[in-house]
Amino acid sequence: MVARAGIVVTGTEVLTGRVTDRNGPWLAEELRRRGVDVGQVVVVGDRPEDLRSALELLLARHDLVLTTGGLGPTADDLTAEVVAEVQGRTPRLVPELETEIAEIVERLSAGRGWRRDPEATAAGVRKQAMVPEGASVLAPVGTAPGLVVPPASGTGAPVVVLPGPPPELQGMWQDALADAHVQRALAGREELRQNTVRLWGTPESELAATLRRHDDELVGLEVTTCLRQGELEVVSRYAPAAAPAQEALLAALRADFPDTLFSPEGETVDELVATGLLDRGWTIGTAESCTAGLLAGRLADRPGSSAYLLGGLVTYADHVKHDLLDVPQELLDTVGAVSAEVARAMADGARARLGTDVGVGITGVAGPGGGTPDKPVGLVHLCVTTADRVLPLRVQLGGDRAAVRERTVVVALHLLRELLVS
């Protein structure tokens, strides 16, 4: 049996989308690695009734419930209070904890040179030192302690109360896992494995047909598919006993999609490009127009990328393509900046100017303006060159300006992968 956990994320700024929640995904991944499935995540603002009903929903359906955020010193931080109430426990002041938090606050304020209102500070400290009777305290990483609150009734799931700032939450996580109530809630769970396969250029409907055809071999796998920036991602989750079914899935995908299955073990295209460059000892330089630096920026995302990325040129204006990349003015005048010829000249120009083994040229119409019947918005010419190879590619992409530019970066990475694996 697989244990299930539910997560409540608190915070008006998450609810309204001004801040992207990082704790839910982090906890989901941590739990999954331990064979615990996340069934539902509820985001609530600062209304106590919304938090209460969310907790009730999750407690009814999960072996463990976790909350993030709402542990601060102010009145609208009410997670601990509501959790205590839902679990039927009375909060009590723990004087030693109050002293500990007061010392932390004192130290932090001094270090940061904050002006403080002593009365408000004391009230905040006292609030953070209130612990539901029978709950375990998780030592504070910032100022707020975490809690594990088992139900007073003795049956039902415990609630793990964690702070909102990701470093604090993550710093407290091992203690939370080691707590006896949490251990008990997750006892007897089965390990759950996960495998990700990625394909590039296979439509979802073809993948669906393959999965249907092999349906009876895939018993015990929970397979989800997802199209992301043109990559088709096949994620399967399974108990160890279903490992042969996972093998069957991989064999079926390899047989049906030999050309498009590029990642049998979940490697990202970024990883494959980095490894390919490192294995050959090749350096790379970029020449970007519509993406304007996003490809170079993505190549530099990886620590250690300076081993192969020497630099790049963002040639947004046409005369800059000539000045910085030696794209012949005649080409720009005749076939125009968005053309296979210019993409190639840009790639060659990047190699020459930067002295790299590999050059990438990108030129396209990102929109919303600038499209013509011949060269509509979304048309992008890419070219990857080395001293003895030329890989040109013309794509017509959909979506808005941001989508066209982001997708172009992914297309460029796959063109590089093609160069490096063949």
Place this chain on the structure above:
Amino acid sequence: MVARAGIVVTGTEVLTGRVTDRNGPWLAEELRRRGVDVGQVVVVGDRPEDLRSALELLLARHDLVLTTGGLGPTADDLTAEVVAEVQGRTPRLVPELETEIAEIVERLSAGRGWRRDPEATAAGVRKQAMVPEGASVLAPVGTAPGLVVPPASGTGAPVVVLPGPPPELQGMWQDALADAHVQRALAGREELRQNTVRLWGTPESELAATLRRHDDELVGLEVTTCLRQGELEVVSRYAPAAAPAQEALLAALRADFPDTLFSPEGETVDELVATGLLDRGWTIGTAESCTAGLLAGRLADRPGSSAYLLGGLVTYADHVKHDLLDVPQELLDTVGAVSAEVARAMADGARARLGTDVGVGITGVAGPGGGTPDKPVGLVHLCVTTADRVLPLRVQLGGDRAAVRERTVVVALHLLRELLVS
């Protein structure tokens, strides 16, 4: 009275954090502009029981419930079916809709050159043409129609069923709002205004002190504050009657933070930089090391940015700083690449090589490796120059490699804003 809506986001890939949900925040913002508050957002995977219980939770507590995703042609797309069941409505095949969807699928497949399995396609089309009795159909933007499903009992909230791909959801939104069931659910709601003020360089604690001091003037405002990439965002929401309180808030912020309040009306720093460059008719070029193109890429995010952004140089390797930007080799050898002197030389080099009015130079230690006691990870030198001005800045940033690089881009934009507004 403010109407309240709840949102269900479906998708295992969102639940596990592999994909960031864009629909919840978009809908929350759209609804808020219309005076509708979002109380809870629930993320569920593809288990029907999890979806059902989430719907029940939200229906019990909101005037309107919206779902996103799970409308595809495959068996694990079960939103329409579960919503029908929860609302007590039987799904029936609508033949005209089946024909319409089949035509769309035919057209799309032909355009993309997809091979198709006719039987599977027909089954998928039929599934997408099943409509709960008594529900309204929202015309498909992709292949899946949306639905508005009122409760069979006659009392309770309707459920608006929307597709997962953001362009499809957004393209269907006006129709959803115009639906009679939705109109009825939201009738009598009060307009809710929202104002955003942004500050750069004010600590959250000082802002909190100002808010406390003016507490009695701010009655009727719901104020949330949020620190985002170093910018402090103050969002207030209020009914029209509380407009004077909003004025008082703005006056208090202007009085206490004259130097750091840069956006009284919610303008982004990107907008202010773009407007500043356009107003002066200035062009700009970048020279980036640790950010490796992210600043140029961000400047090019805006449609029409080619009016001022001519290009940029990504000089990741030290010798490229010399070759492409004429940074004196002697500087690199003596003070090193991460230094105020090199940042300035890079900015000047970008101006000279690209022929722009403004140059930006960025050089820093993004980590995780490469730090030294003198130049630790997170140290970044920036410089903005014109023919007659030099604005240098040294910052020490926290966080991981990605955080240092992203934050550096924001710091650079504020340095440009400083140049342009002063």
